[in-house]
Amino acid sequence: MINELGHFALVLAFALSLVLSVVPLAGAKLGNQKLMAIGSSASTGMFVFTLLAFASLTSAYVTSDFSLENVWANSHSAKPMLYKVTGVWGNHEGSMLLWVLILAFFSALVAWFGSNIPARLKANVLAVQGWIAAAFFLFILLTSNPFARLSPAPFEGNDLNPVLQDIGLAIHPPMLYLGYVGFSVTFSFAVAAMISGRIDAAWARWVRPWALTAWLFLTAGIAMGSYWAYYELGWGGWWFWDPVENASFIPWLVGTALLHSALVMEKREALKIWTILLAIITFSMSLLGTFLVRSGVLTSVHAFANDPERGVFILMILMLFIGGSLTLFAIRAPLLKAGGLFQPISREGALVFNNVFLTTAAATVLVGTLYPLVVEALSGAKISVGAPFFNITFGPLMIPLLMLVPIGPLLSWKRADLYPALQRLFWVAGLALLTFIITLAFTSGEPVLASLGIGLAVWVMVGAFAEIWTRTGIGKTSASNVFSRLSGLPRSMWGTALGHFGLGVILLGVVTVSVFEQESVAEVAPGEKIAVAGYEIAFQGVTPVTGPNYTEIVANLMVTSPSGNLFPMKPAKRVYQVRGMPTTEAAIRTIGFSQLYISLGDLSASGKLVIRAWWKPLVTLIWIGAIFMVAGGAISLSDRRLRVGVAKRARRIAAGKQADALS
Amino acid sequence: MTFWIMAALLMIFAALFVLAPLYVVREKAENPEELDKAIYKARKAEIENDLAIGRIDADTARAAIAEESRKLIAAVEQAPGAPSANLALSRIIALAGIVSVPVVAVALYLHAGNPQIPDQRLAERQAGNLENQRIEELVARAEAHLAAKPDDVRGWQVLAPVYSRMGRDQEAAQAWANVLRLAPQIPEVKANLAESLVAVAGGVVTAEAGRLFTEELETNKASAKARFYLAMAKGQEGKHAEAVTLWDALISGGTDQSPWMEAARTFRKESASLAGITPARGNQPGPTEEQVEEAASLSAEERKEMISTMVAGLADRLEDDPTDREGWKRLVRAYIVLGDSDAAKTSAEKAIAANAQETAFVAEMKSVLDQLRGQEPVQPASPTDDQAGSGSDTQ
Structure with a gap:
């Protein structure tokens, strides 16, 4: 009965999304506050019922109720409990349910924490959320229903794709979806502004925190996905320019642009219309990503099912929302009042520069991702656009942007002088140059570009703190003065510095690992050794191991480091019995920021084993940098200034309004 | 039935999310200016903070505050007046909203749901100690x-x-x-x-x-x-x-x-x-489906006994209706299978006597008789195969 009640709850959530789509909008039009208030309660209800449906599906997974086709197809009674739970979204139907759950969650957040958004704006925003939700509920109910039944139930299920049986599945998809779907809020704000034909001051204040929230989850989700692919797939790569990765990277690029333009709008009310367009494009790219991954046009570990009916349905949702919002933009944008003016050399100018480069980069990645699909659709020829294309096009676009990162925050609003800003960065530039020269001197045979890249990374990393340095006047004023200034700095400034620093850290990791990585592959018999980057790896033999739902062959390796330390490493090859699928479990040893990465090839009949070993210098910086970016985003989000727009509870309104507004 | 009661409760719960605001929320005149003013004050505070930490100089701060004031004035002028509420239309919309929840939900669920299928958790199915x-x-x-x-x-x-x-x-x-x-x-x-x-x-x-x-x-x-x-x-x-x-x-x-x-x-x-003993006769008719099924569940001896009973029943029936040639054929084959060749001979003779004008049938019976009389070993394969075939037919 729980299964069927879950199904019923899902249907009720859909019914509530329909109410949400229409009633608050009508309330806003008629000026009826009761109808507008239904927006908040219906969003809450939609969230509650989606959560019930999700809980019901989870319970079926946990109890191995194979009378649900979805559970039978993707679970197994012998699967460890963690993967029974994460397996809920490790398949097409379940992951779409998670998608709408998060959408409903964000709608509910707007309802709960939006007590001081103007009621009309709030009603419109929630109605737009309702449209998106209704479309996806319908998609789930008509083409991807996780509550389809099988009776009598089979006694055993088909198990989850072994590649997905990993802790990564617990974190990566929810994070990524929080990011993807989080941008629906900025989208809804943009559409709501166009419906009412007015951008209030509150509007500008609200977009940045929501964009920031979505952005930091998306950043964490992409980084997590990258690390997961790195250790699970056994190829040792951390980014493949795979279409599915690009599908998440494009919204990230546009979302980053949105974050920066929202900053201009919040501060200066400039770039209003552009920000609206970016908000639309960002969520459109999220939808496109969902389409690419969910429709089955791409084959990858993410494309769980290939069903043309689903593809067409999502494509229709895509056309409806992207086409509809852009049409609305074309009609309404000219009526919106443009914001403040500024000189080209100014903080605003720098942010426009940032936006131009980020959106161009996003367009480049989009072309590289869609081109093979378009060619295949038109001529049937299968071509692949791989890393070389992206390295040639995306890389050069990033260089000027990265060079500007430390300069931008030092420029003043409206009009600025470039010279004083550059003067402040004099020492940073010197340090970067020094790094360049030292790297060039100590490496031989590597491209000069590598040294330039490392110099650029130092420029970005150190330069990120230039603003804080100059604002506090370190070295120019007394220590107590410095301290009081430090504590007076707005948190968003720390957030900016940390975020930009993280970008530099990622760059350093990417350049180092791309250029200085070493690889060694050999077929070895027990007792033989292979060496990589000064590490000697002795193959001692294999041990068969039986896990809960797999068997594996573990290679016993003893590694001798250049300094003489000994440590064991145990890469393995697994076979998951139910699906008969082999997976490679790489062994990774972190040494400082670098990693020794070993994965296994085939075991030959003669007992010889193919071992692939990589030395990956500073590779962990790629993900550590992402952690810095997320931390920066979180600190910026906690900035007290934003409380004008967020996190004011209803009961505090009357008493706290004045105090909060002034803080 | 329990399901529909629970479903109804869920439905009422869902409808409450639409219904509650209509009774709880009080109509109050909203003043968009208030929010604009609050934001203006927050911005002004930020500018003053920037001035205090030396981020901007006094001139810039003054200019910025002046600009914020201009924006506030513009915003207030731009603010739309509250439209007059159309109560009748609002009521219709609210009513439609409330009604649509159960209607949409039940219609869609009846289309896609399976209320009759119970949960089938693995542990419970295994625990059921049947x-x-x-x-x-x-x-x-x-x-x-x-x-x-x-x-x-x-x-x-x-x-x-x-x-x-x-x-x-x-x-x-x-x-x-x-x-x-x-x-x-x-x-x-x-x-x-x-x-x-x-x-x-x-x-x-x-x-x-x-x-x-x-x-x-x-x-x-x-x-x-x-x-x-x-x-x-x-x-x-x-x-x-x-x-x-x-x-x-x-x-x-x-x-x-x-x-x-x-x-x-x-x-x-x-x-x-x-040898020489005819099987006991009963008065049951030919094999029914249940009998065949029953036969499958019996031991070899019991099965044989049951078959004997059925054969006797067939023999009785043929006494009443001796023109049933297929019946005779079956009876003769059955006796052969049971190993009762004397009864087989007697039956074949009776069959010939009752159907003398059917030459093809008589010839067939005679050849069987010849085989039985000549002590030639009867090929067990063909009659038994036939019997197995007829058995599966009835099933």
């Missing part, structure tokens, strides 16, 4: 396993006797055939396959089964199973004397503890006394 359920589950698992790995001899070997116990004789025979194909050296495999074939044929040792038992004996002289069924086959062929010899040989080689001993003694007694 022996059959457990066996079925094990069999289902083994079947899934063997579907993936059809060359697993051990798997087929384990599964085959389970099938036999469940009465799934056809599948048991198939499983033994697989074992034979994969590992012909396994002892008793031919005898086991043949035994399943006998069970499929409703207790009749068919030619194919007989051949397999003989082959088993060639490599495995001690096979009690093969000797048992071969003795039974002699009896079914009507060679009771030979059958008794075989039974005696078998019984003398076994002990009282041998699982087949009791059955062997019964068969021996039967064979010894069968």
Whole structure:
């Protein structure tokens, strides 16, 4: 009965999304506050019922109720409990349910924490959320229903794709979806502004925190996905320019642009219309990503099912929302009042520069991702656009942007002088140059570009703190003065510095690992050794191991480091019995920021084993940098200034309004 | 029913999310200016903070505050006046909203839902301590396993006797055939396959089964199973004397503890006394579906007895309606199978007498009679095959 009640709850959530789509909008039009208030309660209800449906599906997974086709197809009674739970979204139907759950969650957040958004704006925003939700509920109910039944139930299920049986599945998809779907809020704000034909001051204040929230989850989700692919797939790569990765990277690029333009709008009310367009494009790219991954046009570990009916349905949702919002933009944008003016050399100018480069980069990645699909659709020829294309096009676009990162925050609003800003960065530039020269001197045979890249990374990393340095006047004023200034700095400034620093850290990791990585592959018999980057790896033999739902062959390796330390490493090859699928479990040893990465090839009949070993210098910086970016985003989000727009509870309104507004 | 009560409760709960604001929220005039003013004050505070930490100089701060004031004035001027509320229309919309929740939900659910299917959690299904359920589950698992790995001899070997116990004789025979194909050296495999074939044929040792038992004996002289069924086959062929010899040989080689001993003694007694004794007559009609099913679940002796009863019933019927030529054919074949050649002869003669004008039929009967009189061994294969065929037809 729980299964069927879950199904019923899902249907009720859909019914509530329909109410949400229409009633608050009508309330806003008629000026009826009761109808507008239904927006908040219906969003809450939609969230509650989606959560019930999700809980019901989870319970079926946990109890191995194979009378649900979805559970039978993707679970197994012998699967460890963690993967029974994460397996809920490790398949097409379940992951779409998670998608709408998060959408409903964000709608509910707007309802709960939006007590001081103007009621009309709030009603419109929630109605737009309702449209998106209704479309996806319908998609789930008509083409991807996780509550389809099988009776009598089979006694055993088909198990989850072994590649997905990993802790990564617990974190990566929810994070990524929080990011993807989080941008629906900025989208809804943009559409709501166009419906009412007015951008209030509150509007500008609200977009940045929501964009920031979505952005930091998306950043964490992409980084997590990258690390997961790195250790699970056994190829040792951390980014493949795979279409599915690009599908998440494009919204990230546009979302980053949105974050920066929202900053201009919040501060200066400039770039209003552009920000609206970016908000639309960002969520459109999220939808496109969902389409690419969910429709089955791409084959990858993410494309769980290939069903043309689903593809067409999502494509229709895509056309409806992207086409509809852009049409609305074309009609309404000219009526919106443009914001403040500024000189080209100014903080605003720098942010426009940032936006131009980020959106161009996003367009480049989009072309590289869609081109093979378009060619295949038109001529049937299968071509692949791989890393070389992206390295040639995306890389050069990033260089000027990265060079500007430390300069931008030092420029003043409206009009600025470039010279004083550059003067402040004099020492940073010197340090970067020094790094360049030292790297060039100590490496031989590597491209000069590598040294330039490392110099650029130092420029970005150190330069990120230039603003804080100059604002506090370190070295120019007394220590107590410095301290009081430090504590007076707005948190968003720390957030900016940390975020930009993280970008530099990622760059350093990417350049180092791309250029200085070493690889060694050999077929070895027990007792033989292979060496990589000064590490000697002795193959001692294999041990068969039986896990809960797999068997594996573990290679016993003893590694001798250049300094003489000994440590064991145990890469393995697994076979998951139910699906008969082999997976490679790489062994990774972190040494400082670098990693020794070993994965296994085939075991030959003669007992010889193919071992692939990589030395990956500073590779962990790629993900550590992402952690810095997320931390920066979180600190910026906690900035007290934003409380004008967020996190004011209803009961505090009357008493706290004045105090909060002034803080 | 419980489901629909729970569903109704959920539905009421959902409708409350639409209904509640209509009663809880009080209409109050909203003043957009308030928010604009609050934001203006917050911005002004930020500018002052920037000035305090030295981010901007005093001139810039003054200019910025002036600009914020200009923006506030513009915003207030731009703010739309509250439109007059249309209460009647609002009520219709609210009502439509509330009604649409149950209507949409029930319509969609009836289309896609399966309220009659209960949850089927694995633990509960396993805990339900019905022996059959457990066996079925094990069999289902083994079947899934063997579907993936059809060359697993051990798997087929384990599964085959389970099938036999469940009465799934056809599948048991198939499983033994697989074992034979994969590992012909396994002892008793031919005898086991043949035994399943006998069970499929409703207790009749068919030619194919007989051949397999003989082959088993060639490599495995001690096979009690093969000797048992071969003795039974002699009896079914009507060679009771030979059958008794075989039974005696078998019984003398076994002990009282041998699982087949009791059955062997019964068969021996039967064979010894069968010649010249007509089977007891009952008054039941020909085999019905239930009877055939019942026969499948009986032991060999019980089955034989049941068949005798049915044969007697057929004979009675033919006394009343002697023109049923197909009936006669079946009766004669049945007597041959039961090993009662005298009764077979008598029946064939009666059939000829009652249908003298049907030349083709008479010729057929006569050839059967010739075979019976000439003491030529009746080929057991064709009649038994026919019988097995007719048995499966009725099923």
